[in-house]
Amino acid sequence: MTTTPDETKPTEAVTAEVSPHDSMAAATARRYGTPDMIRIEQLPVPTPKDGEVLVRVETSSLNALDWHFLTGTPYLLRLTNGLRRPKRVIPGADFAGVVISAAADVTDFEPGDWVFGETAGGGCSRYITAKAEVIAAIPEGVSFEAAGATPVAGLTALQALRTHAKLCDGERVLINGAAGGVGTFAVQIAKALGAHVTAVCSTSKVDMVRALGADRVIDYSKENFTELDERFDVIMDNVGNHTTADCLKVMTTDARYVLISGPKENKWLDPMRKVLGSAIVLWRKPQSFHQFVASPNREDLDYLGSLLASRAVVPEVDRVVGLEGVAAGIAEIGTGHARSKIVVVPTSPEQRARR
Numbered sequence: 001m002t003t004t005p006d007e008t009k010p011t012e013a014v015t016a017e018v019s020p021h022d023s024m025a026a027a028t029a030r031r032y033g034t035p036d037m038i039r040i041e042q043l044p045v046p047t048p049k050d051g052e053v054l055v056r057v058e059t060s061s062l063n064a065l066d067w068h069f070l071t072g073t074p075y076l077l078r079l080t081n082g083l084r085r086p087k088r089v090i091p092g093a094d095f096a097g098v099v100i101s102a103a104a105d106v107t108d109f110e111p112g113d114w115v116f117g118e119t120a121g122g123g124c125s126r127y128i129t130a131k132a133e134v135i136a137a138i139p140e141g142v143s144f145e146a147a148g149a150t151p152v153a154g155l156t157a158l159q160a161l162r163t164h165a166k167l168c169d170g171e172r173v174l175i176n177g178a179a180g181g182v183g184t185f186a187v188q189i190a191k192a193l194g195a196h197v198t199a200v201c202s203t204s205k206v207d208m209v210r211a212l213g214a215d216r217v218i219d220y221s222k223e224n225f226t227e228l229d230e231r232f233d234v235i236m237d238n239v240g241n242h243t244t245a246d247c248l249k250v251m252t253t254d255a256r257y258v259l260i261s262g263p264k265e266n267k268w269l270d271p272m273r274k275v276l277g278s279a280i281v282l283w284r285k286p287q288s289f290h291q292f293v294a295s296p297n298r299e300d301l302d303y304l305g306s307l308l309a310s311r312a313v314v315p316e317v318d319r320v321v322g323l324e325g326v327a328a329g330i331a332e333i334g335t336g337h338a339r340s341k342i343v344v345v346p347t348s349p350e351q352r353a354r355r
């Protein structure tokens, strides 16, 4: 299902809406485990530190990284997120919302501004704090739904294609895993950059991916892209399910292979095994190998905002859920076959009914 963005701005006043002892609803997982452990709790509203703003979250969205933080896999992730219990207890790295207050040293945003970006605090809650220097203003005409669906998936697609692959007008790009959060942004961004796009997905998602603008859609249950009789300047691989040697067969001599992810069978080492294997196969080959972890920055968010405002990119949203729908959404992502984006509106069903 594609939802139509709501272009109207909220009318309620922003000032003085939060006092120090207020609480908020948040989806939480206090132990590593499975999505059924997710609960809805009342937590204190966070206080912005130096360089931060307090944001009332209007929308967040779910990403594969929420599955990783919930399950604590790969296990190496626990070195930074807590060995026995997760430090990051609220899912939702994406947010779009309204600035409520800002630390004294923040000069670029003020209460009432519409902003979007990434937060480590967890967007599946009513309020978050975020570092002002890596968030951006939501352009006029862009809905909270569109902005909240964009940060992690949009930044990953943009940085893969523009920053790493340096995709140029007229080049041929193949996007493997075109139907998920990252892939649905990648197809549209590649088209906006002027490329000819071949997109790979499963049967039930072919029509959706074609409607996003892909020039050619390959149903992976019927055709193996590594056996095509053609060559690509860029392969953006969101799945990593083919050997890198096989992918090489369909690359031009100066192609760029951008690996976003790999199989996740080994809970200690994946997807690093695929990354290392690809680096070895492409070592000393004319084709270049790129692997990266997408990072938030205002310049890229502003660029994504301009694509949203011009509607060159319209986030594909499978559904909008409340906090009570977060567990099922993350479980779906855990299957490896999620469809586009799941947007979260972090209010109760009663609050949503009143709006």
Ligand SMILES: NC(=O)c1ccc[n+]([C@@H]2O[C@H](COP(=O)([O-])OP(=O)(O)OC[C@H]3O[C@@H](n4cnc5c(N)ncnc54)[C@H](OP(=O)(O)O)[C@@H]3O)[C@@H](O)[C@H]2O)c1
Pocket: 063, 064, 065, 152, 153, 156, 176, 177, 178, 179, 180, 181, 182, 183, 200, 201, 202, 203, 205, 220, 238, 239, 241, 259, 260, 261, 262, 292, 293, 294, 333, 336, 337, 338, 339, 340
């Ligand atoms: N490096 C980074 O900074 C970074 C950032 C974000 C995400 N990631 C990683 O990138 C991957 C993609 O992220 P995402 O947000 O798009 O995940 P997602 O929303 O869960 O989507 C995954 C997609 O993979 C597709 N897929 C599964 N098997 C496939 C196959 N054999 N061939 C083609 N497509 C297949 C699925 O489509 P079908 O249902 O059609 O099979 C699904 O739509 C995840 O593994 C994530 O962890 C990395």
